Amino acid sequence: MNSSHTAESNAQDQKSKEPVFRTEDLNIYYGDFLAVRGVSMEIQPRKITAFIGPSGCGKSTLLRCFNRLNDLIPSFHLKGKAYYHDQDLFADDVDPVAVRRRIGMVFQQPNPFPKSIYNNIAYGARVTGMQIDDMDELVEKSLRQAALWDEVKDKLGANGLSLSGGQQQRLCIARAISTTPDVILMDEPCSSLDPISTLKVEDLLQELTNDYTIVIVTHNMQQATRVADETAFFNAEASDDGKRYGFLVEYGPTERIFSQPQEESTQRYVSGRFG
Amino acid sequence: MTSHSQADSRQPDQNAKNITRKKGSRQSLGETAWTVVAGLCLLTALVPLFLVIAYVLVQGFSRLDVAAFTRLPPPPLSANEGGFANALAGTLIMVAIGALISVPFGVLAAIYLAEFSSGQIPRWIRFATNVLSGVPSILMGVFIYGLLVLPFFGFSAIAGGAALAVLMLPIIVRTTDESLQIVPQSVRWASLGMGASKFQTVLRVVLPAALPAIATGLTLAVARAAGETAPLIFTALFAQYWTDDLLSPIASLSVLVYNFAAVPYENQRELAWAASLILVLIVLLTSILSRWATRKQVY
Amino acid sequence: MTAPAYNDSSQAAIPARSGQSKWLDRGFRIVTQGFALAVAAVLVIIGIQVTINAWPAIREFGLSFIYTSAWNPVESVYGALPMIYGTLVSSFIALLLAFPLGVGTAIFLSEDFLPAKIRTPLAFMVELLAAIPSVVYGLWGIYVLIPFLKPIGGWLHDTLGWFPLFRTDYIGPGMLPAGIILTVMILPVITAISRDSLTSLPPSLRQASMGMGATRWTTIFRVLIPAGISGIIGGTMLALGRALGETMAVTLLIGNSNNFNISILAPANTIASLMANQFAEASGLQVAALMYAGLVLFLMTLIVNVLAELIIRKLKPY
Numbered sequence: 062m063n064s065s066h067t068a069e070s071n072a073q074d075q076k077s078k079e080p081v082f083r084t085e086d087l088n089i090y091y092g093d094f095l096a097v098r099g100v101s102m103e104i105q106p107r108k109i110t111a112f113i114g115p116s117g118c119g120k121s122t123l124l125r126c127f128n129r130l131n132d133l134i135p136s137f138h139l140k141g142k143a144y145y146h147d148q149d150l151f152a153d154d155v156d157p158v159a160v161r162r163r164i165g166m167v168f169q170q171p172n173p174f175p176k177s178i179y180n181n182i183a184y185g186a187r188v189t190g191m192q193i194d195d196m197d198e199l200v201e202k203s204l205r206q207a208a209l210w211d212e213v214k215d216k217l218g219a220n221g222l223s224l225s226g227g228q229q230q231r232l233c234i235a236r237a238i239s240t241t242p243d244v245i246l247m248d249e250p251c252s253s254l255d256p257i258s259t260l261k262v263e264d265l266l267q268e269l270t271n272d273y274t275i276v277i278v279t280h281n282m283q284q285a286t287r288v289a290d291e292t293a294f295f296n297a298e299a300s301d302d303g304k305r306y307g308f309l310v311e312y313g314p315t316e317r318i319f320s321q322p323q324e325e326s327t328q329r330y331v332s333g334r335f336g
Numbered sequence: 337m338t339s340h341s342q343a344d345s346r347q348p349d350q351n352a353k354n355i356t357r358k359k360g361s362r363q364s365l366g367e368t369a370w371t372v373v374a375g376l377c378l379l380t381a382l383v384p385l386f387l388v389i390a391y392v393l394v395q396g397f398s399r400l401d402v403a404a405f406t407r408l409p410p411p412p413l414s415a416n417e418g419g420f421a422n423a424l425a426g427t428l429i430m431v432a433i434g435a436l437i438s439v440p441f442g443v444l445a446a447i448y449l450a451e452f453s454s455g456q457i458p459r460w461i462r463f464a465t466n467v468l469s470g471v472p473s474i475l476m477g478v479f480i481y482g483l484l485v486l487p488f489f490g491f492s493a494i495a496g497g498a499a500l501a502v503l504m505l506p507i508i509v510r511t512t513d514e515s516l517q518i519v520p521q522s523v524r525w526a527s528l529g530m531g532a533s534k535f536q537t538v539l540r541v542v543l544p545a546a547l548p549a550i551a552t553g554l555t556l557a558v559a560r561a562a563g564e565t566a567p568l569i570f571t572a573l574f575a576q577y578w579t580d581d582l583l584s585p586i587a588s589l590s591v592l593v594y595n596f597a598a599v600p601y602e603n604q605r606e607l608a609w610a611a612s613l614i615l616v617l618i619v620l621l622t623s624i625l626s627r628w629a630t631r632k633q634v635y
Numbered sequence: 636m637t638a639p640a641y642n643d644s645s646q647a648a649i650p651a652r653s654g655q656s657k658w659l660d661r662g663f664r665i666v667t668q669g670f671a672l673a674v675a676a677v678l679v680i681i682g683i684q685v686t687i688n689a690w691p692a693i694r695e696f697g698l699s700f701i702y703t704s705a706w707n708p709v710e711s712v713y714g715a716l717p718m719i720y721g722t723l724v725s726s727f728i729a730l731l732l733a734f735p736l737g738v739g740t741a742i743f744l745s746e747d748f749l750p751a752k753i754r755t756p757l758a759f760m761v762e763l764l765a766a767i768p769s770v771v772y773g774l775w776g777i778y779v780l781i782p783f784l785k786p787i788g789g790w791l792h793d794t795l796g797w798f799p800l801f802r803t804d805y806i807g808p809g810m811l812p813a814g815i816i817l818t819v820m821i822l823p824v825i826t827a828i829s830r831d832s833l834t835s836l837p838p839s840l841r842q843a844s845m846g847m848g849a850t851r852w853t854t855i856f857r858v859l860i861p862a863g864i865s866g867i868i869g870g871t872m873l874a875l876g877r878a879l880g881e882t883m884a885v886t887l888l889i890g891n892s893n894n895f896n897i898s899i900l901a902p903a904n905t906i907a908s909l910m911a912n913q914f915a916e917a918s919g920l921q922v923a924a925l926m927y928a929g930l931v932l933f934l935m936t937l938i939v940n941v942l943a944e945l946i947i948r949k950l951k952p953y
Contacts, residue, residue, distance in 0.1 A: 378740045559766065
């Protein structure tokens with residue numbers, strides 16, 4: 062159902078063939094511990110790419126490399142290469158702050174700031190130094206894009222924490238898109254939401270794919286089939302010293318991954334026969 | 337739904353996909369500057385600590401001899417160097433009296449707060465306890481002066497100890513309350529589930545489990561009381577000689593430092609530094625010990 | 636099968652709890668509750684006690700005690716304005732210096748500017764500042780701080796002498812050294828409570844801000860400090876309460892002058908140091924006047940502390 066969007070986008074954007082992210086044999090470590098091993102993949106623009114796989118397979122860890130949020134963990138380091146539009150993400154002259162301004166993130170737990178709904182949105186524009194003529198307009202547009210406007214338009218001054226869980230998460234999405242990032246990373250954005258809120262967020266993702274490249278980590282395979290154009294399956298296995306590390310098993314169009322997986326472990330996982 | 341051309345028009349700058357660091361940009365200079373400022377705040381905060389400890393060590397150590405611990409405070413200008421034997425004993429006696437009153441009092445009150453609390457009463461008591469710990473220590477002295485010194489005992493070790501007890505009370509209640517609350521609920525259920533009464537559960541299970549943390553709190557309260565001066569100057573007063581009963585004025589290390597701090601007599605001033613050294617050592621040792629003990633806590 | 640048979644079986648019946656055990660539980664609860672109530676009562680009794688003892692002075696001078704500045708035991712005329720001014724100004728100097736220093740230190744020790752192995756002992760050392768006895772600060776202040784401040788005080792008077800606060804020359808003991816020593820003493824209070832409130836913020840908050848491309852300090856100023864503001868303000872209020880009532884260090888450094896002087900370079904007095912100086916030798920109406928001053932101090936610290944508690948409790952976003 063996304064094919065029409067994608068074709069349209071491709072037609073509009075000549076450069077869309079150029080991948081947004083490209084990794085080459087990426088190994089991620091926490092201290093001595095190897096968390097993710099040897100990932101090589103490309104993320105295509107204006108598509109939704111889902112990372113699926115069992116717990117501990119390193120999909121969230123990989124996701125947080127793309128906006129260098131792992132930098133906040135002191136023991137984190139990596140080997141291999143990760144490129145964003147052909148720029149080495151981990152080169153010395155890269156400013157992680159500039160990276161994060163281009164690459165937004167939505168987290169597992171909704172994490173609005175303890176500020177008003179209005180200021181939650183305005184924050185991004187203020188800290189990234191965007192020239193905004195009409196902040197009210199930006200707030201409204203972002204909230205509309207996140208399908209939250211109608212529910213909160215009469216209480217923009219209310220604290221973001223006073224919203225329900227599903228509303229909080231859509232506020233976080235509105236916040237993420239308010240700065241018009243190039244990419245939005247989503248780390249299990251629906252795992253703490255009820256089914257109805259989950260559906261709302263999924264509908265929202267479909268709409269956002271017109272404008273944004275989205276990478277979403279999910280535990281929920283139905284969600285991947287519902288929203289993702291591309292799916293990457295990660296698995297974990299124990300190394301010789303008994304520690305588990307994650308690796309990329311298979312990556313391709315969602316339909317193929319779920320209907321004709323080439324690896325047996327993928328087959329087992331997507332059919333629910335996995336541990 | 338906005339088309340993406342519209343979205344693009346909102347992009348902050350033309351070179352939007354450029355993620356390289358701008359060397360010497362105002363932003364990165366600002367970041368560094370603030371970090372330096374915060375680091376300097378920390379350094380500034382630590383300078384007085386080192387200066388005070390260094391001065392007390394240097395000035396006090398030369399006078400820390402056997403005489404200091406065995407003799408009585410010297411009269412001004414005498415060749416007799418003297419010591420603070422009676423003040424050290426006085427401090428110990430009054431802290432002991434203070435602990436004797438405040439420890440059972442505070443621990444029992446905390447048991448109520450942590451174990452039986454329900455409704456509004458404990459909230460108010462906790463509130464009052466916190467406010468009490470903020471009451472200036474000199475007012476604890478004023479309180480005891482009005483309560484005990486004027487009507488009953490006069491200046492005395494009992495009154496001094498009582499003033500210290502009031503000072504220690506909120507500290508003990510709060511640390512004991514917190515220590516008891518850290519004990520997991522499951523431990524209480526385990527005991528009650530075996531048919532133990534509430535009394536048995538608290539006395540035999542919860543209190544022993546919280547004991548290391550409680551002991552730490554008590555130690556800190558005692559250390560704080562040992563260094564206090566304000567509540568003693570008009571409850572215990574001071575004495576140049578040994579005091580042989582608890583109802584007469586009695587010396588203490590902290591009041592000795594106060595009395596001898598600003599005098600023009602070299603021998604008394606030296607003794608003030610030596611007594612300060614003892615007070616600082618008591619505080620440093622108990623703080624470090626209690627810190628070490630909290631690391632070994634059960635919960 | 637029948638009910639009587641069941642009752643006969645001593646195995647199945649729940650044995651009644653002995654009366655003694657029940658009585659013990661109830662008694663225990665009542666006893667501890669009594670002690671807990673007594674702790675709260677101490678606060679009230681202090682207030683009543685001081686008011687009763689101050690009553691003769693309250694009746695004699697009324698509210699004029701607060702805004703007149705005679706302190707004359709010979710003629711039995713008492714007004715506490717110089718001491719109230721001294722208490723407020725010395726505390727204000729301390730707050731002015733300790734607030735930025737304390738919050739800066741708290742930020743530096745709550746963020747990962749330094750590895751945790753160095754940070755934790757440094758935080759402990761800042762807390763040690765609060766443990767050093769007040770009288771030791773006083774002794775140190777007389778022989779180290781007052782001489783050290785001489786050039787600074789002299790400079791203040793020489794360049795800013797036209798300004799009332801620096802009207803008099805620096806002669807040593809006075810409001811300035813007292814304010815500085817109070818700064819040192821309350822700084823750990825501000826730091827400890829601010830640091831607690833900053834480190835207890837959920838990590839997701841920092842991630843949300845950093846994830847949007849905010850820099851570290853933007854995150855600190857715009858997200859972390861606003862979110863932790865209740866602790867920072869509450870801690871500062873508690874520190875103010877401590878400064879208002881701090882006695883020994885101030886007594887040794889402030890010069891104990893009962894004459895009103897607006898200059899912070901001149902000797903002054905605070906309520907607490909007035910009491911420390913005069914209580915032991917006072918009698919008659921002077922005791923009542925000192926108690927009245929004590930009551931003023933009690934009310935000042937009470938208000939500040941109650942506000943601090945309320946702020947810390949009520950304004951927490953999490």
